[in-house]
Amino acid sequence: MNLEQAYHDYRPLLFSIAYRLLGTVTEAEDIVQDVFTSLGTVNWNHIQHPKAFLCQSVSNRCLNLMKASVKKKERYVGNWLPEPFIHSTDNEPLMALENKEAVSYAYLVMLETLTPTERIIFVLKTSYAIAYDELAEITGKTEVNCRKIYSRARQKMKSQPAVETRPDSKGVMVQRFIEALHNGNITDLIQLMREDTIITTDGGGKVRAATRQITSIQRIFAFFKGILAKEAFADEMILTQANGSPALMVKAEGRPKALWLLALTPDASSISHVYGVLNPDKLPKNI
Structure with a gap:
């Protein structure tokens, strides 16, 4: 060889x-x-x-x-x-x-x-x-x-599997996540989550993002209410594939602006964690 x-x-x-x-x-x-x-x-x-x-x-x-x-x-x-x-x-x-x-x-x-x-x-x-x-x-x-x-x-x-075990279920959940954001319906969005759901966003100091994890349904409600008011999801929203499972890509002027990834509970019935990758250095230039 x-x-x-x-x-x-x-x-x-x-x-x-x-x-x-x-x-x-x-x-x-x-x-x-x-x-x-x-x-x-x-x-x-x-x-x-x-x-x-x-x-x-x-x-x-x-x-x-x-x-x-x-x-x-x-x-x-x-x-x-x-x-x-x-x-x-x-x-x-x-x-x-x-x-x-x-x-x-x-x-x-x-x-x-x-x-x-x-x-x-x-x-x-x-x-x-x-x-x-x-x-x-x-x-x-x-x-x-x-x-x-x-x-x-x-x-x-030990609590985290290396590979997504139910990608089809995640696809359904991501679609519901997108629909709720598209409609601006925070109540529907919150219903997808557990009481102990966590949101983590990464802006790297280059774009606005929460610098601490967001916990509790009340704070999560306020978080999405605030970013929806700022039209964070007013641009193009598409379903994409990231790390082996469906995810939400937000694009502005044809370029990736944010990627939102979900982690589900073991039974895939609700969202346990939301990850928002906003740092432009961690997003593809074009897709």
Whole structure:
């Protein structure tokens, strides 16, 4: 196998690893590209296990970037949300995240509660079955420590499935969500939610957004009343696919303005969390 063939065969897998670890599409793409660029001067024939070698190379770079990003996220204005993966025929290298293999958005949000070391061990072990001896080599920890870290991370993540289990039900809920917003009917909108539903919006200090999570039905009612009055949903609203399930895209003058993603209760009967990605840096330029 030559480097060109390896690029063709493993690029989607490597992107899926990097995206789960970093939570950003752009950085994940850059990491994968950098790995292959750095191999331009390497004798590829001397690499006995190319898949393992590439996965480890990407993981090491991601871990370094994750550690460097901790303080950056601490200084971030308001809530930090992952960059959604918007499904598009233009995203050929991202095919590993399509359909049932797509990592759910709520899962990505939950991954943010882990430390960089917890995250890389949990993701690589859970999603890619990487052995503990390899995890030890990537993280610089002992195998025993890796087992302990994985157990701790799994406890933090146990309430959140990696893949949406009922995308059809979510599609119905998103349609009802869109209809209520289109009609300006806040009562119908609130009826889709639980008493403990949470809203998280991410503007990154670049556009107006709530800098704290919104909890309680009363505050959620006031929130939607306020943004509807400001015609936040007066532009084009379309149903799109993000992270393996339906989502609401708001467009202005043909360009994405906001993406709203929903997390449902286990029985898919109501909305448990609403994520509003408003930061233009986390939205596609065109779709």
